[in-house]
Amino acid sequence: MSAHGHIIITGVSSGIGLAIARAALAKGYVVQGVGRRPPEGLEDHTNWTFTPCDLTDLPAVDKLVFHGGANTILVNNAGTLGPVAQSENVTAEEISACMLLNVTAPMRLTARFLKEVPGEKQVYFTGSGAAQHTISGWSAYCASKAAIHMYAEVVALEYPDVAIHVFKPGKVDTPMQAQIRNTKSEDFPSVPHFIEEYESGNLVDSNTVAERLLYVIEAQDKPSVVFPISQIKLIS
Ligand SMILES: NC(=O)c1ccc[n+]([C@@H]2O[C@H](COP(=O)([O-])OP(=O)(O)OC[C@H]3O[C@@H](n4cnc5c(N)ncnc54)[C@H](OP(=O)(O)O)[C@@H]3O)[C@@H](O)[C@H]2O)c1
Numbered sequence: 001m002s003a004h005g006h007i008i009i010t011g012v013s014s015g016i017g018l019a020i021a022r023a024a025l026a027k028g029y030v031v032q033g034v035g036r037r038p039p040e041g042l043e044d045h046t047n048w049t050f051t052p053c054d055l056t057d058l059p060a061v062d063k064l065v066f067h068g069g070a071n072t073i074l075v076n077n078a079g080t081l082g083p084v085a086q087s088e089n090v091t092a093e094e095i096s097a098c099m100l101l102n103v104t105a106p107m108r109l110t111a112r113f114l115k116e117v118p119g120e121k122q123v124y125f126t127g128s129g130a131a132q133h134t135i136s137g138w139s140a141y142c143a144s145k146a147a148i149h150m151y152a153e154v155v156a157l158e159y160p161d162v163a164i165h166v167f168k169p170g171k172v173d174t175p176m177q178a179q180i181r182n183t184k185s186e187d188f189p190s191v192p193h194f195i196e197e198y199e200s201g202n203l204v205d206s207n208t209v210a211e212r213l214l215y216v217i218e219a220q221d222k223p224s225v226v227f228p229i230s231q232i233k234l235i236s
Contacts, residue, residue: 005072016210061105
């Protein structure tokens, strides 16, 4: 048993999830990564396990075995940008796939986690500013993140003794941002802005997000249910 406890993170093959996994291991947590692909470089770590699971496969989500004990933290991080297109060009299949990964899977995992994992626990979601700002071409993504923000608000109301939070990471330098920069401006008119942000060095480092999230996880005084990670100032 680690002094820090257990942390379960979805979507650990790259980006923010991988950074959280690395930072948590470095701090002494026992980490269970969940996703379709394992990350490279963690396989020899004694406190690391990887549970393969395509989170769009709901029967598999319901069979997932949580590794944890007293003081377990769930970080619902896996996500997809979904279809990038003006709304009339988005198909039912694309909407469903986006909602399944960004909304249904984290809701179902959280429900099971609250019911099945005993003792002290915390739940985090990787949210987005896109939940609160309208972005042309991202109808499914914006709607999915708005849904998970509101879900977290409701669950926080229902379980006042459990820390339940959504962190908005800002524009983070991950494969998802590379995907954004590669979309067509007729589908996503803001693409020049995202390219400019990248070329100006304005993207946040995923390690900074991870460091601040772990600070919040360990803090007695928590921020509001939905909070921007940029608001977190590390006090050593
Ligand atoms: N980057 C940003 O600027 C930004 C801003 C706001 C919010 N976010 C959110 O941050 C989270 C992480 O994204 P990221 O930026 O770090 O991008 P990323 O590197 O593309 O990470 C997405 C993760 O989700 C996993 N994933 C995708 N489909 C999956 C599935 N069906 N089952 C299980 N895992 C799946 C991916 O793994 P595999 O593809 O290997 O399975 C990957 O590990 C997402 O929820 C995203 O919406 C990102």
